[in-house]
Amino acid sequence: MAVAGALIDKTDEQKDITDMVRRFADEQILPNAEHFDHEDEFPEPIVEQMKELGLFGVTIPEEYGGMGLDLTTYAMIVEELSRGWISISGIVNTHFIGSYLLMKFGSDEQKEKYLPPMATGELRAAFSLSEPEMGSDVQALKASARKADEGHYELNGQKMWVTNGLMSGIVFVLVKTDPGAEPRHKGMTCFIAEKEPGVAENSGEYAGFTVPPKIRKLGYKGVESTELVFDGYRCPAENVLGGEEAGVGKGFGQMMDALEVGRVNVAARGVGIAQRALELALRYSQERKTFGKEIAQHQAVQFKLADMATQIEAARLMTMRAARLKDAGERSDLEAGMAKLFASEAGVKCVEDSFRIHGGYGYSKEYEIERLYRDAPLLLIGEGTSEIQRMVIGKKLLQRHKI
Numbered sequence: 001m002a003v004a005g006a007l008i009d010k011t012d013e014q015k016d017i018t019d020m021v022r023r024f025a026d027e028q029i030l031p032n033a034e035h036f037d038h039e040d041e042f043p044e045p046i047v048e049q050m051k052e053l054g055l056f057g058v059t060i061p062e063e064y065g066g067m068g069l070d071l072t073t074y075a076m077i078v079e080e081l082s083r084g085w086i087s088i089s090g091i092v093n094t095h096f097i098g099s100y101l102l103m104k105f106g107s108d109e110q111k112e113k114y115l116p117p118m119a120t121g122e123l124r125a126a127f128s129l130s131e132p133e134m135g136s137d138v139q140a141l142k143a144s145a146r147k148a149d150e151g152h153y154e155l156n157g158q159k160m161w162v163t164n165g166l167m168s169g170i171v172f173v174l175v176k177t178d179p180g181a182e183p184r185h186k187g188m189t190c191f192i193a194e195k196e197p198g199v200a201e202n203s204g205e206y207a208g209f210t211v212p213p214k215i216r217k218l219g220y221k222g223v224e225s226t227e228l229v230f231d232g233y234r235c236p237a238e239n240v241l242g243g244e245e246a247g248v249g250k251g252f253g254q255m256m257d258a259l260e261v262g263r264v265n266v267a268a269r270g271v272g273i274a275q276r277a278l279e280l281a282l283r284y285s286q287e288r289k290t291f292g293k294e295i296a297q298h299q300a301v302q303f304k305l306a307d308m309a310t311q312i313e314a315a316r317l318m319t320m321r322a323a324r325l326k327d328a329g330e331r332s333d334l335e336a337g338m339a340k341l342f343a344s345e346a347g348v349k350c351v352e353d354s355f356r357i358h359g360g361y362g363y364s365k366e367y368e369i370e371r372l373y374r375d376a377p378l379l380l381i382g383e384g385t386s387e388i389q390r391m392v393i394g395k396k397l398l399q400r401h402k403i
């Protein structure tokens with residue numbers, strides 16, 4: 001049951017591609033999500049089909065084998081994938097952030113090397129900021145890299161919560177290269193750390209790069225979240241993002257830039273999951289009867305449906321506005337923060353309202369809303385918590401309106 005969403009202007013190309021992804025979600029993701037979620041199993045068959053559809057190369061330029069589409073279209077696609085299952089958008093998201101980092105900051109050699117296999121999904125990317133003792137306060141990171149010889153850096157330290165940590169072939173990892181730098185962010189560098197996809201204990205040229213067993217989670221299953229342990233991992237100096245000369249000490253700014261587009265992506269996820277929650281609520285509320293009528297006919301339930309649809313429409317408009325500003329080359333930090341804050345909170349709220357409408361059945365694993373209820377809270381955490389978004393929004397507001 002498709003509802004709403006019609007207020008967003010789409011080009012013919014955007015309409016075609018989002019229709020295609022919606023069909024893919026209806027036919028391939030939704031019927032299989034329950035299995036992969038319950039088993040917490042990587043959805044390999046779905047990922048294989050996504051490769052064929054070109055979904056790993058949506059924003060990668062055509063010259064590197066991608067579709068060359070903009071952030072707005074990407075956000076529309078993410079909404080559709082998340083409507084199916086947010087874990088699927090999670091498999092694409094860190095890859096998208098990695099390709100964004102390469103397209104914006106990578107050297108020509110790095111683009112030539114990584115973007116073509118990334119466009120097909122043959123090579124997939126993860127990105128890694130968080131550590132066991134650090135998430136929001138990125139400048140407090142401890143993992144480090146020191147120059148080992150002319151051609152190599154040696155990486156040491158532990159990373160946490162890396163989505164696609166095991167199945168990825170490259171990880172964009174932020175570490176300290178100058179522990180004494182003031183301000184601290186000037187001493188951070190982003191490395192493109194290569195490894196063997198799916199291998200926990202890397203050896204040979206990737207020795208010293210270990211992926212511990214995946215973290216067991218409330219929801220967002222299927223896509224693995226892992227720690228990463230670097231213990232004397234030798235990374236070629238040419239794998240400093242942007243090249244050694246240009247990239248050393250620039251990692252913090254590069255990652256913060258990428259998080260801005262990541263926030264639009266999480267906002268789109270919030271819209272997608274909220275949209276699905278509404279669809280489920282609309283259906284269930286017209287099937288279930290109490291006190292002699294469909295529960296949808298009780299005003300209290302109708303008000304919930306009305307609030308959900310209103311929040312979804314607002315969240316979608318905010319997400320599209322942030323994406324369009326970024327595509328137009330305008331500042332969108334404030335708007336991306338607002339979209340992420342509003343859409344993720346709306347996602348959680350709509351899922352909870354839909355859960356309430358399902359009554360006791362919402363608590364049963366037989367009903368899809370149970371999965372959404374476990375998946376949605378991640379929206380409040382990834383790419384900066386709601387508190388961090390408020391800090392970003394407040395700071396940007398004051399910068400733009402300084403008296």
Ligand SMILES: Cc1cc2nc3c(=O)[nH]c(=O)nc-3n(C[C@H](O)[C@H](O)[C@H](O)COP(=O)(O)OP(=O)(O)OC[C@H]3O[C@@H](n4cnc5c(N)ncnc54)[C@H](O)[C@@H]3O)c2cc1C
Nearest residue numbers: 127128129130134135136161162163381382383384385387
């Ligand atoms: C499933 C999952 C996948 C993830 N994937 C990735 C990934 O791929 N790569 C990656 O690098 N990270 C990833 N993360 C990590 C995520 O980005 C962090 O969890 C997030 O940034 C919050 O950091 P934290 O968990 O350390 O919380 P903390 O920073 O310890 O915060 C704890 C609480 O304090 C609040 N808080 C912190 N500072 C302030 C402040 N100044 N003012 C007010 N409140 C504050 C926070 O909002 C939060 O409520 C993932 C996390 C999860 C759960």
